[in-house]
Amino acid sequence: METNNKSKSILIITTLVCLLPIILSLSMYDRLPDQVAVHWDIAGNPDNFMPKAVAAFVLPVSMAVLNLVVYVLISLDPKRNNAAPVLRMIAHWAIAALSVVIMPITLFKATGADIRIETVVPALVGVLILVIGNYLPKSKQNYTIGIKLPWTLHSEDNWNKTHRFAGYLWMVGGLLMVILAFLNTQAFWGMIIMILVLVAAPTIYSLSLYKKGV
Numbered sequence: 001m002e003t004n005n006k007s008k009s010i011l012i013i014t015t016l017v018c019l020l021p022i023i024l025s026l027s028m029y030d031r032l033p034d035q036v037a038v039h040w041d042i043a044g045n046p047d048n049f050m051p052k053a054v055a056a057f058v059l060p061v062s063m064a065v066l067n068l069v070v071y072v073l074i075s076l077d078p079k080r081n082n083a084a085p086v087l088r089m090i091a092h093w094a095i096a097a098l099s100v101v102i103m104p105i106t107l108f109k110a111t112g113a114d115i116r117i118e119t120v121v122p123a124l125v126g127v128l129i130l131v132i133g134n135y136l137p138k139s140k141q142n143y144t145i146g147i148k149l150p151w152t153l154h155s156e157d158n159w160n161k162t163h164r165f166a167g168y169l170w171m172v173g174g175l176l177m178v179i180l181a182f183l184n185t186q187a188f189w190g191m192i193i194m195i196l197v198l199v200a201a202p203t204i205y206s207l208s209l210y211k212k213g214v
Contacts, residue, residue: 010092011071017096018064021103025056028107032056036110042188044118046109055106063099070095074144082140087132091145119181122191126177129198133170136163147202151210158206158214166202173198 029052036055037046050059074080074091083091101124109115139146141159146152147166152159173194180190 007071007075011068014067014071014093014096015064018067018099019060020100021060021107022057024104024107025060028111029056031111032107033110036106038106040117042118044116052110055110059106060099060103063095063103067095067099077142077144079140079142080144082142083145084135084138086135087139087145090128090132118188122188123178123181125191125195126174126181128174129170129177129195130174133167133172133174136167136170139163147206149203149206151206155210155214158209161209161214162202162206165205166198169201170198 032052032055034052035049036052037048038050038055038059039046039048041047070091074088080088105115105117105120109117136146137160141153141156143153146159147162149162152162177191177194
């Protein structure tokens with residue numbers, strides 16, 4: 001019962017955090033242009049826009065709904081406690097953190113603030129991947145958090161070896177992303193390529209273990 005109450009408290013708190021940017025939206029609404037940029041290309045130029053009412057109010061509500069979906073998915077996993085506690089915390093807080101970081105950036109950019117999206121986003125993604133990589137080896141088999149492949153879910157040994165391999169790889173990859181971001185050397189392309197490698201390499205490694213009978 002205590003665990004359920006704690007889990008529900010986390011849901012309530014993270015949902016409120018998702019909605020917190022609405023306060024900023026209200027205070028800045030009159031200064032926002034009619035169309036607000038919500039997406040940028042690899043050079044940091046806006047390439048997708050929304051009406052300011054949608055960007056200011058609907059987006060935070062959408063984040064709150066997404067937060068609820070993630071919570072339900074995690075809570076339905078019978079092996080959710082096998083995931084490392086830090087990774088469970090990241091999973092519960094990821095959408096809320098995204099809302100309170102991305103929404104202010106979006107609103108301030110819309111009013112003319114000089115924020116280098118092409119640097120900030122790869123750096124934040126790199127830090128997140130580095131942290132996740134540090135805790136991947138500490139996670140046991142579960143259905144929602146980790147590298148969920150047919151072979152890792154079939155074999156505990158495969159799961160453990162794949163997550164140890166991926167943990168080191170993700171830490172190195174995350175660090176490289178952060179370095180590229182602050183060097184401003186094609187950071188977005190570096191981020192995309194690195195993410196592809198971080199997904200593909202553990203998958204291939206896990207499959208190779210499976211073919212060896214692991």
